[in-house]
Amino acid sequence: MSEMDATKVMKQMVGKAAADRVKSGSIVGLGTGSTAAFMIEYLGERLKSGELTDIVGITTSFQGDVLARQYGIPLTTLDAVDHIDIAIDGADEVDPNLNLIKGGGAAHTREKIVDGLADQFIVVVDSSKLVDKLGSTFLLPVEVIPMAYAPVMRAIEKLGGKPQLRMGVKKAGPVVTDQGNFVIDVKFDSIDNPAELEKTLNNIPGVLENGLFVNVTDLVLVGEVIDGQPSVREISK
Ligand SMILES: O=C[C@H](O)[C@H](O)[C@H](O)COP(=O)(O)O
Numbered sequence: 001m002s003e004m005d006a007t008k009v010m011k012q013m014v015g016k017a018a019a020d021r022v023k024s025g026s027i028v029g030l031g032t033g034s035t036a037a038f039m040i041e042y043l044g045e046r047l048k049s050g051e052l053t054d055i056v057g058i059t060t061s062f063q064g065d066v067l068a069r070q071y072g073i074p075l076t077t078l079d080a081v082d083h084i085d086i087a088i089d090g091a092d093e094v095d096p097n098l099n100l101i102k103g104g105g106a107a108h109t110r111e112k113i114v115d116g117l118a119d120q121f122i123v124v125v126d127s128s129k130l131v132d133k134l135g136s137t138f139l140l141p142v143e144v145i146p147m148a149y150a151p152v153m154r155a156i157e158k159l160g161g162k163p164q165l166r167m168g169v170k171k172a173g174p175v176v177t178d179q180g181n182f183v184i185d186v187k188f189d190s191i192d193n194p195a196e197l198e199k200t201l202n203n204i205p206g207v208l209e210n211g212l213f214v215n216v217t218d219l220v221l222v223g224e225v226i227d228g229q230p231s232v233r234e235i236s237k
Contacts, residue, residue: 006225006230007126007128009223009225009230010126010127010223010224010225010230011034011035011038011124011126011223012038012223013223013230013231013232014035014038014039014124014125014126014221014222014223014232015035015036015037015038015039015040015041015042015124016038016039016042017124017221017232018039018088018122018124018221019039019040019042019043019045019046019088020042020046021086021088021122022043022046022052022055022086022088023052023085024052024053024054024055025053025054025055026055026085026086027055027056027057027058027076027081027083027084027085027086028043028055028056028057028058028073028084028085028086028087028088029057029058029060029084029086029087029088029089029114029115029117029118029121030043030057030058030059030060030064030067030068030073030087030088030114031060031064031087031088031089031090031111031114031115031124032059032060032061032063032064032089032090032105032107032110032111033063033089033090033104033105033107034090035090035124035125035126036064036088036089036090036124037063037067039088039124040057040064040067040068040071040073041067041071043055043057043071043073044068044070044071044072044073045071047071047072047073048072055073055074056073056074056075056076056081057073057074057075057076058075058076058077058078058081058084058114059075059110059114060089060107060110060111060113060114060115061105061107061110061111061178062178063105063107078113078114078117083117083119084114084117084118084119085118085119085120086118086119086120086121086122087114087115087117087118087120087121087122088121088122088123088124089102089111089114089115089121089122089123089124090102090123090124090125091123091125091129091213092104092129092138092211093129093131093134093135093136093137093138094123094125094129094130094131094217094220094222094235095131095132095133095134095194096132097237098123098217098220098235098236098237099134099194099212099213099214099215099217100123100134100211100212100213100216100217101134101135101138101140101141101211101212101213102141102211102213103140103141103143103183103210103211104138104141106141106143106166106175106177106178106183107177107178108141108143108209108210108211108213109143109177109179109208109209110178110179111213112209112213112216115213115216116213116216120218120219121216121217121218121219122218122219122220122221123217123219123220123221124220124221124223125220125221125222125223126222126223126224127222127223127224127225129222130222133190133191134191134194134212135187135188135189135190135191139164139185139186139187140161140185140186140187140188140191140201140210140211140212141166141183141184141185141186141210141211142156142163142183142184142185142186142201142207142209142210142211143177143179143181143182143183143207143208143209143210144181144182144183144184144206144207144208145181145182145206145208146174146180146181146182147206148205148206148207149165149174149182149184149206151205151206152184152204152205152206152207153165153184155204156184156186156201156204159197159200159201160188160189161186161187161188162186162187162188163184163185163186164184164185164186164187165182165183165184166182166183166184166185179208181208191212194212194214195214195215197210197212198210198212198214218236218237219234219235219236220234220235220236221233221234222234222235
């Protein structure tokens with residue numbers, strides 16, 4: 001199996017394993033990204049087969065809106081419900097304390113709102129996302145209001161980070177989030193205290209939200225391929 005095929009298999013497996021945990025009658029937070037997309041697809045399959053009934057989804061991005069419609073998942077909004085039973089979402093990095101970096105798809109602001117409100121938050125990743133320390137493989141995304149991007153980048157440099165404005169692919173200029181903002185990706189040599197850095201960054205005027213998710217994860221489902229055999233491992237605190 002090529003590395004690309006193995007990654008796809010791992011993402012499919014954890015997407016399915018997470019979708020299988022959703023119970024009929026639940027309000028479900030629907031994450032963003034390529035792994036969460038498989039979860040949304042499998043939820044749709046369970047609904048179609050009649051095995052799962054009466055669920056409503058709350059999306060975390062425009063991508064989620066489109067996929068939920070495509071797979072027949074009814075949607076609601078945060079002002080129409082008083083709780084979320086379960087949220088399932090991908091991540092870019094997961095550390096041993098189950099803290100995360102998210103935002104590779106620029107959706108971390110809505111994800112943090114929805115995932116943080118859920119009674120149970122399940123993270124779905126392939127094994128390449130497990131790290132000893134956050135920031136070791138992935139830059140930390142920070143969503144900023146466009147008019148403030150330059151002073152925010154200077155403030156981040158003063159904190160020891162190396163910021164770069166995320167640029168579009170097949171689009172001239174910066175990436176624009178679902179909220180109409182920009183994303184600054186930051187390299188920190190070492191993120192020793194994620195909880196403190198999360199607060200410090202969010203305290204810079206012009207920052208809407210950063211991609212550090214601290215103490216919100218209940219369970220991580222990790223897709224692995226060991227000796228050619230795909231499997232799903234559970235990690236909880
Ligand atoms: O903004 C995007 C999200 O945080 C994604 O959940 C994260 O980037 C992981 O995406 P993927 O499953 O495609 O690796």
